[in-house]
Amino acid sequence: MVRGRRLLSSHPTVAAPRLLGARLVSDSPEGRVALQLTEVEAYGGQGEDPGSHAFRGLTPRNATMFGPPGRLYVYFTYGMHWCANVVTGPEGSASAVLLRAGGVVEGLEIARGRRATARSDRDLARGPARLTVALGLTGDEDGLDLLDPASPVRLELARQPLPAHIVGPRTGVSGAGAGTPWRFAAEDPTVSPYRAATPRKQREAP
DNA sequence: CTCGAGATGGCCT
């Protein structure tokens, strides 16, 4: 998919809105689950974006970000959650787009089984950690080529992206990148509710 | 709907 490669080689703030409406497919022994992406966030590269894992350079965790565009970058956070990104920009630039939410368009029963606590179908992949659970993604899938038709996890770009109804600051990221829009969301009930970054509460003194 | 708080462990300075 040449057009996909070229798009994903661009800066993450350019590629991110074009991913709205894209189809993300995950095949497993259980079967196939596919999402239509509705919410994403851009993360810049080394030295560019203080909110990015790549800001301080290459580490074992973020190595996939330094690879070619179109790769799946999955990382573990908060001691219990996985989050999925698409690597963008030229190889070595280490930028990426976080996949924050989507609507299940295939494999509804499988997704419901994986997300037993979801109150409704719109919550199945509403939020970055819920999205990875619905798709069955963990660190095992880190580094997969999303544009390879033989890959079990694939990204199929929409010919016509969904309009970016929300363009603004990122969720849960403080300070960084004022002046650049990093978060993009379609007008859709699966878009996660915006929550500004909240400082962690301090423990009480004894 | 909103808000607050706890869970829980890897990563990096």
Add this chain to the structure above:
DNA sequence: GGCCATCTCGAGT
């Protein structure tokens, strides 16, 4: 040791 690209639950408006 401090900081997380979060989720769930309970209680309040």
